[in-house]
Each structure stands twice: as C-alpha cells, then as structure tokens.
Amino acid sequence: MTDTMAAAGPVPAGPGGKSLLLGAALFAVCAVAVMAGARYGLLLAIGLGFGIALEGLRFGFAGPWRAMILRREPAGLLAQLLAIGLVAIVAIPLLAAHPAELAGAHAPVGWSMVGGAFVFGICMQLVLGCGSGTLVNAGSGNAVAAVALPFFAVGSFLGAYNIDWWNGFGMAPLVVLSGTGGLAVTLAGLAAVALLAVWFGVPGGARLPRRLWIAAAALAGLALLNLVVAGQPWGVVYGLGLWAAKGAVAMGADLSGSAFWSAPAQVERLRESLLTDVTSLTNIGMIAGAVGVSLWRGGLGSAVPGLPAKAWIAAIVSGLLLGYSSRLAFGCNVGAFFSGISTGSLHGWVWFVAAFAGSSLGIRLRPGLGLEGPR
Amino acid sequence: MTRKPVALVVVLAVAGVLALDTAVSAPPNPYQAPPILALGSGLAPGGAHCSAAGS
Numbered sequence: 294m295t296d297t298m299a300a301a302g303p304v305p306a307g308p309g310g311k312s313l314l315l316g317a318a319l320f321a322v323c324a325v326a327v328m329a330g331a332r333y334g335l336l337l338a339i340g341l342g343f344g345i346a347l348e349g350l351r352f353g354f355a356g357p358w359r360a361m362i363l364r365r366e367p368a369g370l371l372a373q374l375l376a377i378g379l380v381a382i383v384a385i386p387l388l389a390a391h392p393a394e395l396a397g398a399h400a401p402v403g404w405s406m407v408g409g410a411f412v413f414g415i416c417m418q419l420v421l422g423c424g425s426g427t428l429v430n431a432g433s434g435n436a437v438a439a440v441a442l443p444f445f446a447v448g449s450f451l452g453a454y455n456i457d458w459w460n461g462f463g464m465a466p467l468v469v470l471s472g473t474g475g476l477a478v479t480l481a482g483l484a485a486v487a488l489l490a491v492w493f494g495v496p497g498g499a500r501l502p503r504r505l506w507i508a509a510a511a512l513a514g515l516a517l518l519n520l521v522v523a524g525q526p527w528g529v530v531y532g533l534g535l536w537a538a539k540g541a542v543a544m545g546a547d548l549s550g551s552a553f554w555s556a557p558a559q560v561e562r563l564r565e566s567l568l569t570d571v572t573s574l575t576n577i578g579m580i581a582g583a584v585g586v587s588l589w590r591g592g593l594g595s596a597v598p599g600l601p602a603k604a605w606i607a608a609i610v611s612g613l614l615l616g617y618s619s620r621l622a623f624g625c626n627v628g629a630f631f632s633g634i635s636t637g638s639l640h641g642w643v644w645f646v647a648a649f650a651g652s653s654l655g656i657r658l659r660p661g662l663g664l665e666g667p668r
Numbered sequence: 669m670t671r672k673p674v675a676l677v678v679v680l681a682v683a684g685v686l687a688l689d690t691a692v693s694a695p696p697n698p699y700q701a702p703p704i705l706a707l708g709s710g711l712a713p714g715g716a717h718c719s720a721a722g723s
Contacts, residue, residue, distance in 0.1 A: 326698075327698065328696055328698060329698055330696070330698045330701020330702065330704075331704040332701060332702055332705070332706075333696070387707070393710070394706050394708070394712065395713060396713045398717060398718075398719040400720075401721060431674075433671065433675065434671025434674040434675035434678075435671070436671075436674050439674050439677060442681075443681070460721065464721070520707075521706065522704070523706055523713065523715055524709075524712075524713030524714070525706075525715050526717070528718040528719070529718065530718035531716050531717055531720065536685050536689075539685075539689055539693070540685075540688065543688055543692045559716065562716055563693075564693060564694055565694055566689060566690070566694065567686065567689045568689075568696050569696050570715065571715035577686075580678060580679075580682055581679075584675055584679060587671070587675060592671070593670060593671045594672065595670060595671055596669065596670055597669045597674060623720070623721055627718075628717065628718035628719055629718070629719065632719070633719065
C-alpha cells in the first residue's frame with residue numbers, strides 16, 4: 294500500500310544502525326541455533342532472507358495480480374511464474390530422487406479447497422496482502438496488515454479446527470505431477486500462463502525490471518533451501534494457526550473436539566517449542582526481515598493513512614477469512630500457489646485459477662469498503 | 669501517526685507469542701535436534717505444512 298510520506302522523507306539508517314541491524318539478525322540466528330539446533334537457526338535465517346527479498350525488492354503476490362487485472366501490467370505475475378519455474382526445475386526431480394526425506398506441498402482438489410481459494414483471492418485484494426504479504430506488510434508498519442495479522446492467525450486455527458468437516462463435501466484423489474513428465478507439464482503450464490499474461494497485457498508491460506529478476510532468483514533459491522533444510526516446501530498459514538492454537542490451549546481451550554488438532558502429530562507440535570516449528574520460524578524471519586529492511590531504508594517515518602471505520606472492520610473480517618479460507622484451500626499463495634505448483638501438486642493450479650477469480654471480485658469490493666482511503 | 673509505532677507493536681506481538689510459547693511448551697533440546705539438512709539425513713520430514721489435508 295502507498296502511504297503519504299512524512300514531510301522529511303525517509304532517513305536511511307546510518308552505518309552504526311546498519312551494523313546494529315546485521316548484528317541483531319546474526320545474534321537471533323545464532324541464539325536459535327544454540328537453543329534449538331542448527332537446522333532451526335538456519336530456518337530463521339531463510340525466513341529473514343524471504344522477508345528481505347520480499348520487502349527489499351518489492352516482490353509481492355496481491356499487488357501484481359491487482360496490476361494485471363486492473364491495468365493489464367503482467368511484469369509482477371511473470372516474475373512469480375519465473376520464480377515458481379526455477380524452483381520446479383530443481384524441486385520436482387529432487388522430490389522424485391529423495392521421497393523418504395523430502396515432501397512436496399501436495400494436497401487434493403476438493404469443493405472446499407476451491408471455495409477456500411476463491412475467498413482467499415477476494416480477501417487478499419481487500420487487505421492487499423496474501424500470506425507472505427500480510428506478514429511482510431505488518432513488519433513494515435502497514436496498519437491494515439498489522440490489524441489483519443492476528444485475525445489471520447485465529448482464522449487459520451479455526452479453519453484447521455473444522456477442516457475435516459469441510460473436506461466431507463468431497464475431494465478428488467491426490468494428483469501429483471512428478472518426475473520428468475511432471476516437470477515438463479508444470480513448465481509448459483507456467484509458460485502457457487505467462488504467454489496468456491503477455492497476450493492480455495499492455496504493450497511493453499512484459500519487460501521485467503532488474504529488481505524482479507533478482508527477487509525471483511532470490512526467492513527460488515530460498516525456497517529450495519527451505520525444502521532441502523526442512524524437508525518440506527515454504528509455507529506460511531500452518532504456523533500462524535499454530536500460534537493461535539497455542540494461545541487457545543494456554544487459555545484453557547480443549548481441542549479434543551477437532552480431528553485435526555487432536556491428531557498425534559498436531560498434539561506434538563502443540564507441545565513442542567515454536568523454535569522447532571518450520572513455518573513459525575520462517576514466518577518470524579519474514580516479519581523480522583521486513584522490519585529490518587524498513588529500518589535500514591528509514592521507511593518507518595511515512596504516515597499511516599486515515600481510513601474510515603468500515604475499512605478497519607473489513608481488515609479484521611478479511612484477516613479472519615484469509616486464515617480460515619487458506620486452511621480449507623490447503624495453503625495460501627505460498628503454500629498452495631508457489632510451493633504447490635513448484636512441487637507438482639495439481640491443487641496449486643486449481644488454487645491459482647480460483648484465487649485469481651476471487652481477486653477480480655475483491656478488487657471491485659475494495660473501494661466500497663473504504664480501503665482506498667477517505668477520498 | 670507514522671509506521672514506526674505500528675511496526676513496534678507487531679514486533680512486540682511476535683515477542684509476546686514467543687514468550688507465551690516459552691511458558692507453555694517443552695523447552696527445545698538442541699542435543700536431540702535433527703541434522704542441519706533434511707536432504708541426506710535419512711529421516712522422514714517431521715514438520716507440519718499448510719497443505720496438510722486434515723486428519
């Protein structure tokens with residue numbers, strides 16, 4: 294989101310401030326490595342990398358979709374497809390070669406999955422932030438994202454709580470595009486979407502600025518590191534739901550009524566430290582990375598826009614729905630779209646179509662909810 | 669109001685989540701941590717992911 298800059302403009306951190314930021318990041322990574330283990334310290338570092346790449350290079354998901362739908366500017370979407378393709382080239386063969394050690398973001402296509410992705414698409418345009426975007430925007434001081442984030446976590450917890458009921462509406466068998474053939478189909482699909490985007494885009498709009506080339510390569514590298522280190526792809530939503538679930542348990546809630554949260558694997562996650570949870574660590578890293586970039590640039594001096602009350606209510610409801618719908622959809626733009634497609638899951642493609650359709654609606658709803666500001 | 673207090677609140681909220689977690693969770697044991705890389709470890713991935721399709 295674009296905020297009005299304060300009169301003085303951004304004042305980047307001085308050499309001392311920059312050293313302090315680097316030192317704090319290094320200290321946090323080393324502290325987690327010492328307290329929990331080297332893998333977890335490395336995962337925090339990977340999360341920091343995601344946050345720095347996303348905020349520092351202004352790479353996003355919701356904004357580029359908005360640009361494509363409203364102004365037919367395909368560059369941001371093309372950068373997303375490029376990053377996904379780069380990951381797929383390595384990840385799909387890697388998953389085929391090491392099935393016992395690595396897992397893809399594989400999930401079935403189902404009615405609630407499609408509906409969840411559609412609702413997520415609406416809401417990601419309302420708050421102009423998806424899974425990763427909400428974390429990064431909140432870390433960079435975006436008030437709408439900061440308000441939406443806790444409700445995103447609660448929604449993710451509640452969505453997981455009810456996920457088995459929603460799955461009862463019907464799911465198709467799991468389809469995974471694996472091996473050389475699966476990689477070829479995935480790359481052909483990405484190329485087809487890219488060609489469509491260029492075809493529908495404005496003339497000259499397909500030229501990617503340098504920052505997006507760098508961002509796509511950086512995100513691809515970090516996503517592959519995530520897979521190799523954690524044994525699973527980059528994700529966001531599960532970690533947020535776990536935070537809310539831990540809060541609920543701390544307040545005395547009994548989660549035995551949920552088939553999901555009472556499953557042995559989830560009971561173990563609820564008992565174990567967040568410093569050993571993969572998505573929690575990368576989520577924390579993303580927020581911290583965005584804070585660090587904002588401090589480095591001096592970007593926290595810009596003014597928070599004044600919005601009407603209905604906009605803040607819309608942010609709260611959207612946050613809740615972002616979390617809830619993304620669990621039904623088996624992931625957000627990261628866990629389903631980015632990681633699903635790049636590891637060969639058909640649900641990632643279906644998620645993309647449904648969420649893009651939802652985004653078209655969300656863009657139309659945004660002005661009426663006051664989210665474009667008091668104009 | 670600028671973005672600074674908003675970012676500060678977000679940082680404090682994350683710190684609060686970690687503090688709560690420290691109070692209610694088992695402390696991590698670095699001596700039982702898995703190898704630094706899952707690839708080549710011979711171990712099945714143990715983490716949870718948002719693509720998990722329920723129980």
